[in-house]
Amino acid sequence: MNIIINGSLMVPIYEQIVDQIKAMIREGELKENDNLPSVRALSKELKISALTVKKAYDSLEAEGFTVTVHGKGTYVAAANKELLLEEQKKELEADLELAVLKGRRYGISDEDIRSLFELILEG
Amino acid sequence: MNIIINGSLMVPIYEQIVDQIKAMIREGELKENDNLPSVRALSKELKISALTVKKAYDSLEAEGFTVTVHGKGTYVAAANKELLLEEQKKELEADLELAVLKGRRYGISDEDIRSLFELILEG
Amino acid sequence: MNIIINGSLMVPIYEQIVDQIKAMIREGELKENDNLPSVRALSKELKISALTVKKAYDSLEAEGFTVTVHGKGTYVAAANKELLLEEQKKELEADLELAVLKGRRYGISDEDIRSLFELILEG
Amino acid sequence: MNIIINGSLMVPIYEQIVDQIKAMIREGELKENDNLPSVRALSKELKISALTVKKAYDSLEAEGFTVTVHGKGTYVAAANKELLLEEQKKELEADLELAVLKGRRYGISDEDIRSLFELILEG
DNA sequence: GTGGTCTAGACCACT
DNA sequence: GTGGTCTAGACCACG
Numbered sequence: 001m002n003i004i005i006n007g008s009l010m011v012p013i014y015e016q017i018v019d020q021i022k023a024m025i026r027e028g029e030l031k032e033n034d035n036l037p038s039v040r041a042l043s044k045e046l047k048i049s050a051l052t053v054k055k056a057y058d059s060l061e062a063e064g065f066t067v068t069v070h071g072k073g074t075y076v077a078a079a080n081k082e083l084l085l086e087e088q089k090k091e092l093e094a095d096l097e098l099a100v101l102k103g104r105r106y107g108i109s110d111e112d113i114r115s116l117f118e119l120i121l122e123g
Numbered sequence: 124m125n126i127i128i129n130g131s132l133m134v135p136i137y138e139q140i141v142d143q144i145k146a147m148i149r150e151g152e153l154k155e156n157d158n159l160p161s162v163r164a165l166s167k168e169l170k171i172s173a174l175t176v177k178k179a180y181d182s183l184e185a186e187g188f189t190v191t192v193h194g195k196g197t198y199v200a201a202a203n204k205e206l207l208l209e210e211q212k213k214e215l216e217a218d219l220e221l222a223v224l225k226g227r228r229y230g231i232s233d234e235d236i237r238s239l240f241e242l243i244l245e246g
Numbered sequence: 247m248n249i250i251i252n253g254s255l256m257v258p259i260y261e262q263i264v265d266q267i268k269a270m271i272r273e274g275e276l277k278e279n280d281n282l283p284s285v286r287a288l289s290k291e292l293k294i295s296a297l298t299v300k301k302a303y304d305s306l307e308a309e310g311f312t313v314t315v316h317g318k319g320t321y322v323a324a325a326n327k328e329l330l331l332e333e334q335k336k337e338l339e340a341d342l343e344l345a346v347l348k349g350r351r352y353g354i355s356d357e358d359i360r361s362l363f364e365l366i367l368e369g
Numbered sequence: 370m371n372i373i374i375n376g377s378l379m380v381p382i383y384e385q386i387v388d389q390i391k392a393m394i395r396e397g398e399l400k401e402n403d404n405l406p407s408v409r410a411l412s413k414e415l416k417i418s419a420l421t422v423k424k425a426y427d428s429l430e431a432e433g434f435t436v437t438v439h440g441k442g443t444y445v446a447a448a449n450k451e452l453l454l455e456e457q458k459k460e461l462e463a464d465l466e467l468a469v470l471k472g473r474r475y476g477i478s479d480e481d482i483r484s485l486f487e488l489i490l491e492g
Numbered sequence: 493g494t495g496g497t498c499t500a501g502a503c504c505a506c507t
Numbered sequence: 508g509t510g511g512t513c514t515a516g517a518c519c520a521c522g
Binding site: 135136137171172173174175178192193194195 | 511512513515516522
């Protein structure tokens with residue numbers, strides 16, 4: 001499981017896991033009915049608390065990306081990739097919009113905001 | 124005091140106050156030596172706890188934007204607008220970077236991220 | 247009335263007044279039965295609130311250094327200069343002791359504390 | 370945690386905590402990455418409000434002496450002992466200066482102030 | 493009336 | 508269990 005946890009980021013660990021598993025599903029790295037690693041296994045691999053992995057899996061299941069079968073494990077659900085992509089784009093859009101609005105609230109010009117953005121994207 | 128509190132946001136109230144007062148200072152709406160509303164007055168106006176306002180004011184003072192005189196009130200300090208602008212740009216940069224990183228984590232191409240961004244900026 | 251108020255100091259204004267009037271009494275600049283300036287007059291002269299001067303005068307009277315005659319004014323009481331000096335020295339001693347103890351709590355050597363002290367005294 | 374709160378002092382409780390933890394760090398009693406007691410645990414131990422402990426911890430973090438990890442705890446940061454020592458000396462210097470100024474305001478001669486100081490240091 | 497500190501307890505997010 | 512935020516109200520020091 002190629003998941004990378006960045007502890008120094010201000011993003012909760014469980015969210016980083018959710019994000020990356022969603023991406024894997026969308027990119028086909030994880031296919032329908034694939035078996036996710038067990039909570040215990042993943043928590044060992046990432047050296048984090050099992051509760052944190054559990055929370056990520058719960059979140060995925062709540063959003064319909066996985067199904068958990070008691071006593072067997074967690075599996076990738078039938079995914080509508082396009083829907084997922086749309087959802088993720090909307091989330092990204094919301095984040096970008098919040099940032100832009102904050103910049104404007106700070107009185108930073110759109111030109112300056114764009115420059116910053118390009119710097120980051122190309123950086 | 125035109126401060127707007129959004130309780131549904133995930134940004135702490137005291138931080139919203141800090142942000143908006145900083146913006147007012149930078150935009151000249153609040154000038155050097157201007158008197159900020161008293162802790163109690165603002166807490167009443169915004170219908171929040173006095174401690175929350177106090178926390179915001181403490182933060183502003185710690186960052187050097189205001190000076191507080193015991194028994195008299197809180198005043199706008201000699202404003203270093205350039206410093207403030209730099210700080211705000213850094214904050215915006217951090218927000219944008221988080222958004223971009225999330226987009227990439229989602230497997231969205233830089234081109235698509237840029238398109239979304241431009242849509243927002245021009246929208 | 248040669249009283250000097252330092253607003254930037256962290257010492258309350260009323261205390262600065264009390265201290266300086268005590269010193270004047272001890273040094274004979276103010277003698278028994280001398281008339282202190284009226285609360286209003288002094289507050290105008292020092293450009294501070296009358297309440298603050300009142301508080302200083304109250305404090306002096308409570309400690310027995312002055313007597314206030316209703317409708318007439320405030321007068322210097324019969325002062326035991328030596329007692330006053332002893333009192334003031336004890337207060338100074340307490341302040342110095344607190345500072346020294348804090349320094350030691352911080353793990354600063356007595357030699358270093360002494361150096362700092364001499365620097366201040368000679369500075 | 371050997372912290373002693375003196376309620377009768379005029380020093381705020383949270384500041385007493387900050388002072389003593391800083392001293393522990395400087396003296397090596399607390400080392401890098403050591404875990405500070407949880408806010409709740411310390412508040413129980415000292416029989417004070419959790420918010421008061423929190424305020425002390427916030428202050429320590431703002432000054433860079435500790436790092437707080439959400440949901441995990443508060444840890445001693447990579448200690449810059451020299452910086453800390455300088456800071457503490459500055460604090461001591463300020464205290465001593467206030468005392469000396471008060472003594473002079475009282476009309477006590479520098480010689481007498483020095484005698485008092487030496488008495489305390491050698492006492 | 494103004495800020496400064498403290499309380500006791502609540503609810504939420506993260507591990 | 509840990510920190511993060513917020514409340515409602517108290518008491519004190521200062522002006």
